[in-house]
Amino acid sequence: MSNELIKVKINGEEYETEKGAVLIDVCRDNGFNIPSFCYYKDLEVQASCRMCLVHIEKMPKLQPSCAIKCTDGMVVTTESTEIEKIQRAMGEFLLANHPLDCPVCDRGGECELQEVTFDWGDLEERFTEKKNVRPDKYWSPMIANDPQRCILCKRCTRVCSEWMGEDAIEAGNRGVVTVIGMYGGWLDCSQCGNCVEVCPTGTILDAVYRHETRPWELDQIISTDTYSSDGMQLSIGSRGGRVHRIVARDRYVNGLNGEFLDVKARFGHEFINHADRIKTPLIRYAKGGKLIPATWDQAFELIAEKFEASAGSVGVIASPRLTNESLFALRRFAEDAAKGPIGVDDRADMSAFFANLSAPLATHRDIRFAKTIILIGGEPEEEQTFTAKQIRKAVSNNAAKVIVVNDTPINLVRQAATQFIHIAPNSYDAFVQFIFGGLDENSAAAKLGIDASELAAFRKTVEGTDGDLVVMAANHLSPAAQAVIAGSAGSLASDAGRVLLHPLPLYNNSVGAIDILPNAGTTSDVAARSKALLVAGSLQEPALLANKDFVVVQELFETETTEFADVVLPA
DSSP, rough: SSSSEEEEEEEEEEEEETTBBBBBHHHHHTTTTOOSSSSTSSSSSOSSSSSSSSEEEEOSEEEEGGOOOOOOTOOOEEOHHHHHHHHHHHHHHHHSSSSGGGGGTTTTTOOHHHHHHHHHHHOOOOOOOOOOOOOESSSSEEEEGGGGOOOOOOOOHHHHHHHTTTTOOOEEEEEGGOOEEEESSOOOOOOHHHHHHSSSSSSSEETTTTTTTGGGGGEEEEEEEESTTTTTTTEEETTTTTEEEEEEGGGGGTTTTTTTHHHHHTTTGGGGGGGOOOOOOOESSSTTTTTTEOOHHHHHHHHHHHHHHTTTTEEEEEOTTHHHHHHHEEEIIIIIOOOSSSSEEETTTSSSHHTTTTTTTTOOHHHTOSSSSEEEEEEEHHHHHHHHHHHHHHHHHHOEEEEEEEEEOOOHHHHHEEEEEEOOTTTTTHHHHHSSSSSOOHHHHHTTTOOOHHHHHHHHHHTTOOOOOEEEETTTOHHHHHHOOOHHGGGGTTTBBBEEEEEESTTHHHHHHHHHHOOOOOOHHHHOSSSEEEEEOOOOGGGGGGSSSSEEEEEESSTTTTOOSEOOOOO
């Protein structure tokens, strides 16, 4: 799609849009509700349901609007007796073998087939046939399947392949006996649940949420994924104070991730109501004793007494998984109340990278449309799943070259990599020196444990990039290597395109911690300088808390860190 603007006439009104835009999207963006089942904005076009037919001037037949790109001067009609007759006929065919169980279907109220049928108001039933009754089943602990509700839109098979690169869900057989399923008896994939999100009917269901409540009974709270550093937006559905499900934000409000979520964001919410979650303050009245439940007043009185006794030597340590709001509150506490040092656990996570930035940071859209992507270390498929999706999309939609440099064959090697440079363990610094430090190919190859021809091929790809080049650096690179990448990446720029940087931090909010606590020290430094400590979250090295006069830990569950706490506060 280009940036050139064109004019399209829809139902007698003229609208401006980008040249090459998909007609169904343009129509919907301008208020014309065109039904469709197989079409999904971020999936390859299939054009099989025939529900989105429109009339285009000078074309002899009705056209599927999902498969038509807009051209200047196009004249489109979305509503007519002929169009409605065909759409109703297609709906009649779909319902001929569809169970009429809307009152007990978990998708009731969110079913696209139900919505289209209700919009028509009535529908003929001229066909009677024996329904293909198939028992419902569980594909996994997270995914349930009711195959008799399937309308064969194949959104699930495409989302599994195009978004996740997994191909776990397939279509078997042909014609009226086609079934959607998987090979073997269990769904062998990452359990992301995106197939649930895009399913237009109640065929693929959230097994955790199934039979719990109705969607219109849920209170929806828009939030941000707490597990990933991608900043994925989501909607938390609760009833009576209990979280029942999480869906992608785009179902209610547009979010950067659309309707994409990973397994942790979608299904990792049961900890909220877990029986072991800390729900009341705990006090250890004697070193080595047990934590005893207490009231908030008792806990705060003890904390105030002990912190006052250690005035001037009260340190604060924050976890990089905390929200920006929590980090800001801790900073204010350290500056205004404790007047002591503040640190972030595992401070080395990308701090050197951000301290030496010399090129713009890449957005997810930039990654999607990049021509070359260099991934140095990391495993986005596990830690930045939305970034991984954009890498796969860059390959499938934009023919991008993806170079993976890693000491482990990560999933993206199989899914998207044009070149995999399998380096020796702990040799990332040598690769960085090869790119930016003047290390020649033969010397670098010897240190990396690879053939020099691989490095020559790498240089050829980089130098031949016709468009944006994105360099991704992972958290487990040394601070020195991070600093060199961030400070020298601009040297790879050319007249053909920009060089953009993209960090891959280990923790979900390492970037926020760096922004809000720019002068934070290391955990060991703060612990060494403090007699008493306030710790928000758990530490990588909890033994640093040993032998302190007084330790307060705020956490969700009892951990190795809380074993050193004198007071534990619920998080």
